[in-house]
Amino acid sequence: MLTEDLNQPQREAVMYNEGPSLIIAGAGSGKTRVLTCKVAYLLHLGLAPHQILALTFTNKAAREMRERVALMVDAEQAKRLAMGTFHSVFARILRTEANLVGLKSDYTIYDTADSKNLIKSIVKEMSLDEKIYKANLVLSRISSAKNNFIVANLYAGSEHIKQDFLMQIPRVKDIYSTYVKRCMSANAVDFDDILLLTTQLFKEHPEVLEKYQNRFQFILVDEYQDTNLVQFLLIKSLAEKNHKVCVVGDDAQSIYAFRGANIENILKFSKNYPEAKLFKLERNYRSSRNIVAAAGSLIAKNRRQIPKNIFSEKEEGDKIKILPAYSDVEEALIVSNKIGDLKNRFGYDWKDFAVLYRTNAQSRLIEDTLRKRNIPYVIYGGLSFYQRKEVKDVLAYIRLILNTDDEEAFKRIINYPTRGIGDTTISKLSSTANLHHVSLFEVASNALNYALPVNVGTAAKLKSFVTLINELKAFESTMSLYDFAREILLRSNIPQTLNEENTTESESARENIEELLNSIRLFEDMGKEEGREGIKLSDFMAEVALLTDMDLDKNVETSRVTLMTIHSAKGLEFKNVFVTGLEESLFPSIHAMENDTELEEERRLLYVAITRSEEHCFLSYAKSRYRNGSLQYPSRSRFVDDIDPRYLEFPMDRNISQSKSIDFSKRDENFFNSFSKPSLPKHLVRIGDNSKPTANNNTNLSVKEGMRIEHERFGIGTITRIDDTPDGTRIYVDFETSGSRVLLLKFTKFKIIS
DNA sequence: TCTAGCTCTGTTTTT
């Protein structure tokens, strides 16, 4: 029986399908299992796979669920489930119904970089100050409006515009409406549009909505706490007719408010469906009792939450260990050492470890250290493969060929490889195109008709570019995807250009492009295997646009330590988890320290991080860290103090101050002062600060072999050797955590301990 | 129009 291995609340949640239900699923409570069983159960009850709509936030989650369903029912059925991310499912629907919202079905999906570039162009064209109307800021305003279902012509009457005035950016309204128009005339949508336009479509075309209401007999939504208003509306409208909808979420794990997610949706759900059944999954099967208790004590500091009692019946386990470090460098060393140590002691595999951080930038040091120790690792996040310059260049060719209206693709490649068409010509093209409400490509194709003010030479260059694109277009019908893509690549002249450069970068660029072609071939072959007829390159492009770094195959066969942001770690679990950078203004982020709402979200983020761990969890922080090129002295994160100390273990052996009361923020001096115990005479050696190094009077300073010193960045160590060289005195130090180093005395900041 | 080199600036999380 399908529900055999489930506990009571899980089974009830799976078997109740008569109406709407809300499943509050605590961390590690077997949520995926419940969802999977539910899908299998619905199939068992006789629903056809295509009648079940299951929405997730990541492709990975969708894939995983499909695979697990396939194990319970037959693979054929699993394949036909309507399962995917919000964006991929609704992008498909939008493609089918494109003409109803003024798009063509081969529309392009703009990624964030495309959107930003478009905004930049618009700001320039409107002669606004780019320093005030920063692309990032404007995009986030537009995105937030879209997520809240505020279309361009309603923006003027919205709360948003009031905030814009306060922020002194009143013209966002105009940028927004121009942006929408430009996307439309480029036959392009951005990420938010995929959901927004579908919502609009359903609103304005009840007959279309009804078609999908009838098709989707049952709707499941994962990570419901992370849905925004538009997603809420989409689910609401689709479920309106037969109320067969089940949403699963955990308010304690809501970490996407910055993207418009609204916890209110969970509360609104019960309001919207008064008959909704509520199920709570409170037993955590993942983590030791200590970890669950520690996480529980942390999240208890948040005010707004749905009451629940998460418990574990696993063994008590070790306490969460706090790992203080002198510097970011040392933090990385400690983490790497601990990983090696645990592996040796308990026989873990590399893949049993994850190092999590708040910001992507933190990965660098950890990466460096792991590499030095020969510890294999994978990094998720950051630049994804499809965002790399060379890959985007090739994709832009493909995009323009498939959709010549694609403004951003046009701009990207009109002069790459260089063909003598510069900014001047591009802005002429732009203004002419805007004037006549046509695409850049259209103007370039008929420069004469539009009276484009360019000289004969430029006109000829434009013509040959247009001819190239048109010729390539003609190949589509005659070739396989792979051959077509290869033809595009060859004719684009990109490979030749890279060959000429002949640098390490151009070498890796060529490899990446080769990789891109391989993925096109793979896509084509898979399609054939699955018996899908008439796959087109546009299908590949549609898929690629919605792929993230998480979805890429990263050589999963080899066992490696995982490095990722906490956000990307949601939904995953590891035996051992290191949460790094627990420092004020990093975690919680400096941007989130102003109000409680944001602070609570950061706290939930740490909650998510801790609850990823099954057996061991470590929280590390550094007393000094390089950020944006300058050294900073943060204090320990307040969140460490939010956890009940009964579940924490602080180090005994090292005398890093536990108190947070010292203000490190002012000057270097404070940092050193904080080290010295007030009663002791200050042996602080601090030579070569910014004032000129008062040369040799430091050489006979009282350093001796065997002395123990405490270094700002490397921690505690013993001097093993002292050498006088023409450059000054060199000291050889064996550091406890960071190994041996040779330091030039006059530039070294340290304190003598004994 | 292109390129190299300089200055400036920003700097969270992501489908």
Add this chain to the structure above:
DNA sequence: CAGAGCTAGA
């Protein structure tokens, strides 16, 4: 620190 944008000179 790294990426973007700007300037000067070719």
